Amino acid sequence: MKEALGIIFGEGSDAGLGSLTAKRSLAAVPIASRYRIIDFILSSMVNSGITNVGIITQRNYKSLMDHLGTGKEWDLNRKIGGLLLIPPYSSRETMSNENGDLSDLAGALDFLEKSPQKYVVLSKSHLICNLNFDDAFEKHIHSNAIVTIFYQNLEPKGEISGLKNRFFIKTDQEDRITQVKAYSSTNESNKISLDIYIINKEFLIYLIRDGLATSEKGSLSEIFSRRIDHIRMIGYATKDFVARIDSIKTYYQANMMILEKEIREKLFFKPGLIYTKVKDEAPSKYMDSAVVKNSLIADGCVINGCVENSIIFRGVKIEKGAKISDSIIMQNSEVQENAILEHVILDKEVIIRQDIRLTGQESYLILINKGAIV
Amino acid sequence: MQNKECIALILAGGQGSRLGVLTKKVAKPAVNFGGKYRIIDFPLSNCTNSNIDTVGVLTQYQPLELNSYIGSGQPWDLDRSFGGVYLLPPYMKSETGIWYKGTANAIYQNMNFIQMFNPRNVLILSGDHIYKMNYTKMLDFHIRNNADATISCIKVPWDQADRFGIMETDKSMRISNFYEKPKNPVSNMASMGVYIFKWEVLKNYLIKDEADNSSSNDFGKNVIPSMLNEGQRMFAYKFNGYWKDVGTIYSLWEANMELLHKRPAMNLFDKGWRIYSKNAIQPPHYTASGAVIKDSMITEGSVIYGKVKNSIISSGVKIGKNSIVEDSVLFPSVVVEENCIIKKAIIGERSVIMENSKIGVLDAIDGQTPSKMCSDGIVLIGSDLIVEPGSNIAKNVMVE
Numbered sequence: 001m002k003e004a005l006g007i008i009f010g011e012g013s014d015a016g017l018g019s020l021t022a023k024r025s026l027a028a029v030p031i032a033s034r035y036r037i038i039d040f041i042l043s044s045m046v047n048s049g050i051t052n053v054g055i056i057t058q059r060n061y062k063s064l065m066d067h068l069g070t071g072k073e074w075d076l077n078r079k080i081g082g083l084l085l086i087p088p089y090s091s092r093e094t095m096s097n098e099n100g101d102l103s104d105l106a107g108a109l110d111f112l113e114k115s116p117q118k119y120v121v122l123s124k125s126h127l128i129c130n131l132n133f134d135d136a137f138e139k140h141i142h143s144n145a146i147v148t149i150f151y152q153n154l155e156p157k158g159e160i161s162g163l164k165n166r167f168f169i170k171t172d173q174e175d176r177i178t179q180v181k182a183y184s185s186t187n188e189s190n191k192i193s194l195d196i197y198i199i200n201k202e203f204l205i206y207l208i209r210d211g212l213a214t215s216e217k218g219s220l221s222e223i224f225s226r227r228i229d230h231i232r233m234i235g236y237a238t239k240d241f242v243a244r245i246d247s248i249k250t251y252y253q254a255n256m257m258i259l260e261k262e263i264r265e266k267l268f269f270k271p272g273l274i275y276t277k278v279k280d281e282a283p284s285k286y287m288d289s290a291v292v293k294n295s296l297i298a299d300g301c302v303i304n305g306c307v308e309n310s311i312i313f314r315g316v317k318i319e320k321g322a323k324i325s326d327s328i329i330m331q332n333s334e335v336q337e338n339a340i341l342e343h344v345i346l347d348k349e350v351i352i353r354q355d356i357r358l359t360g361q362e363s364y365l366i367l368i369n370k371g372a373i374v
Numbered sequence: 375m376q377n378k379e380c381i382a383l384i385l386a387g388g389q390g391s392r393l394g395v396l397t398k399k400v401a402k403p404a405v406n407f408g409g410k411y412r413i414i415d416f417p418l419s420n421c422t423n424s425n426i427d428t429v430g431v432l433t434q435y436q437p438l439e440l441n442s443y444i445g446s447g448q449p450w451d452l453d454r455s456f457g458g459v460y461l462l463p464p465y466m467k468s469e470t471g472i473w474y475k476g477t478a479n480a481i482y483q484n485m486n487f488i489q490m491f492n493p494r495n496v497l498i499l500s501g502d503h504i505y506k507m508n509y510t511k512m513l514d515f516h517i518r519n520n521a522d523a524t525i526s527c528i529k530v531p532w533d534q535a536d537r538f539g540i541m542e543t544d545k546s547m548r549i550s551n552f553y554e555k556p557k558n559p560v561s562n563m564a565s566m567g568v569y570i571f572k573w574e575v576l577k578n579y580l581i582k583d584e585a586d587n588s589s590s591n592d593f594g595k596n597v598i599p600s601m602l603n604e605g606q607r608m609f610a611y612k613f614n615g616y617w618k619d620v621g622t623i624y625s626l627w628e629a630n631m632e633l634l635h636k637r638p639a640m641n642l643f644d645k646g647w648r649i650y651s652k653n654a655i656q657p658p659h660y661t662a663s664g665a666v667i668k669d670s671m672i673t674e675g676s677v678i679y680g681k682v683k684n685s686i687i688s689s690g691v692k693i694g695k696n697s698i699v700e701d702s703v704l705f706p707s708v709v710v711e712e713n714c715i716i717k718k719a720i721i722g723e724r725s726v727i728m729e730n731s732k733i734g735v736l737d738a739i740d741g742q743t744p745s746k747m748c749s750d751g752i753v754l755i756g757s758d759l760i761v762e763p764g765s766n767i768a769k770n771v772m773v774e
Contacts, residue, residue, distance in 0.1 A: 032657070033658035274655075280653070282408075282410075282671070283671040283672055283674075284672050284673075287636075292665065292667060294661070296659070296660055298659075298674060
């Protein structure tokens with residue numbers, strides 16, 4: 001897929017991850033013991049042969065910059081192409097046009113124009129997935145499409161939380177898209193858009209320029225919806241596991257789903273590997289009193305206590321007598337003796353003092369801010 | 375031309391024949407250690423942490439895996455524009471090309487490389503020791519004494535002193551005598567094989583040594599004694615930390631086990647002195663509901679369903695249900711299927727122990743000869759092997 005470049009939005013359209021995104025962009029939220037959310041879509045692009053990726057950042061992008069560095073972990077520290085961070089862009093042209101994907105894309109105009117590739121794989125970063133775009137790309141070219149929208153078939157056709165801001169598409173027998181519509185109570189389609197697109201570059205450049213001139217607002221879904229009769233758009237169904245992170249709840253669920261063997265074995269290994277920043281931690285150490293059940297644990301941890309159904313990030317210390325269950329403990333946090341945590345999310349570098357007890361519910365998770373001492 | 379204050383050369387050509395099947399396909403410095411490291415990560419990381427940014431790695435025996443492991447040097451932050459890491463195998467000169475004859479000859483053959491950086495001092499290291507050492511402190515000591523050579527030394531047990539180069543010094547630590555592997559040691563101050571030389575001085579001795587046909591071109595046997603004889607200023611630098619020669623199966627196993635102590639002398643968790651390595655691309659390790667893990671180190675990518683006690687589990691290892699692994703070192707990507715018992719074993723990369731096998735349980739089995747390489751009951755299984763279901767392998771056996 002040398003003919004395509006990649007663009008990833010650092011933010012989701014409506015990230016509601018509370019304090020997890022207070023000081024970092026959604027793309028940089030830690031997930032699955034040693035990754036950041038963006039690792040999954042970025043690795044998917046790299047594994048599909050895309051070697052030129054621009055990442056659109058909006059606010060709080062320091063931690064994202066720190067995470068991505070020169071892009072070497074993704075093999076994107078290239079002379080030709082590679083990784084480009086596109087910081088917020090404002091000029092007289094864009095000042096008046098602040099809300100909308102097109103204004104965010106304005107900063108990427110130069111990048112788009114100067115890149116030799118003719119197609120763009122464009123995605124939001126809030127997807128936990130391991131995809132290969134080759135097949136969809138072939139279909140895109142084969143069917144002379146201007147835009148390909150990735151979707152999943154939802155089944156059963158029942159209530160799933162967080163559909164409020166999601167878009168559904170309808171397609172004809174040849175997969176041509178006939179409707180792009182926001183979810184409503186009268187929703188008829190089960191084809192839910194994943195916010196991943198393949199777009200002909202010239203058309204995307206035209207859209208951005210046109211959007212700047214007319215101050216067109218809204219998300220790409222809305223923008224495509226308005227043009228449904230004018231351009232050839234096709235749908236591409238993916239059957240792979242895709243988790244979308246748009247709330248604390250979906251964030252927690254995605255982490256817990258990775259404890260399942262089938263999902264884990266696919267998500268981390270097939271069709272490609274998921275890359276992330278290397279930290280050079282020692283292997284994790286289990287002491288005499290450690291009891292660990294059904295958990296994922298990264299390197300650099302020292303475990304004296306009990307851990308069950310939990311996600312433990314790098315460099316976490318769990319002291320004797322501490323009991324952690326159904327929780328997510330981020331990097332370099334420390335849980336001291338006899339503390340008890342249930343349904344808790346600890347951001348990075350949190351210290352839980354001796355004998356503290358924090359009990360949340362699956363429907364009411366307790367979230368502790370970065371660096372807090374409880 | 376810029377000058378470097380000090381560059382390092384790591385002697386990584388050793389065959390490591392006492393490590394048996396572990397060095398069948400790789401050089402000793404590339405042997406796995408501590409779950410995610412290789413032996414050479416220790417001197418390389420020491421260089422990085424000591425701000426030595428130019429390192430030559432002298433390879434000779436089975437260099438392929440070592441070369442691809444070191445690559446551009448990026449994991450050790452040694453991918454530099456001026457300096458960085460260089461792999462230095464023996465090569466053809468205009469008329470002749472010869473293998474490295476000895477440690478001193480290996481440096482002699484790379485004089486052009488060293489000259490490129492025109493360093494004031496060269497640090498010579500060996501690629502087969504596990505230790506953390508700040509070479510800057512040793513270099514400061516070397517410069518303060520205006521020494522021509524400084525040899526790092528450590529106190530060893532008296533009964534082992536005859537295996538090392540042994541030094542006698544005066545009060546100022548100036549070396550008065552040096553005995554290579556003496557039968558009756560007069561001191562237990564042993565050379566660690568870590569030297570700093572003034573480059574101008576060393577250069578002359580290397581040329582002289584090369585011209586001497588009777589020399590075996592070795593630092594300990596030839597170059598250091600001859601420098602001492604001619605009255606050069608040579609000092610001993612005392613090192614007090616953990617230092618381990620992992621040249622035998624037993625010492626390699628023991629060094630791995632020492633990492634599992636409550637407060638290990640070799641602390642891999644020290645953030646001020648990290649040991650860098652080329653990290654495998656692996657997800658976090660998974661510990662299943664039925665797993666029991668005690669006093670062990672588990673690396674990313676492992677999946678544990680069985681029982682693990684007092685063992686080192688490297689990246690990508692799988693241990694099946696109802697299997698027991700005790701006092702063992704499992705190298706990367708080893709698979710232990712269900713219902714196996716593994717005791718006091720070192721298992722090479724990617725080997726598969728199929729179900730119902732017993733390793734290191736029985737003292738002796740007819741038809742299995744204990745290996746001379748193995749001792750103290752340790753079983754050694756090479757890399758890329760398949761141990762058939764229901765196998766039984768006795769203590770002290772080496773499988774290749």
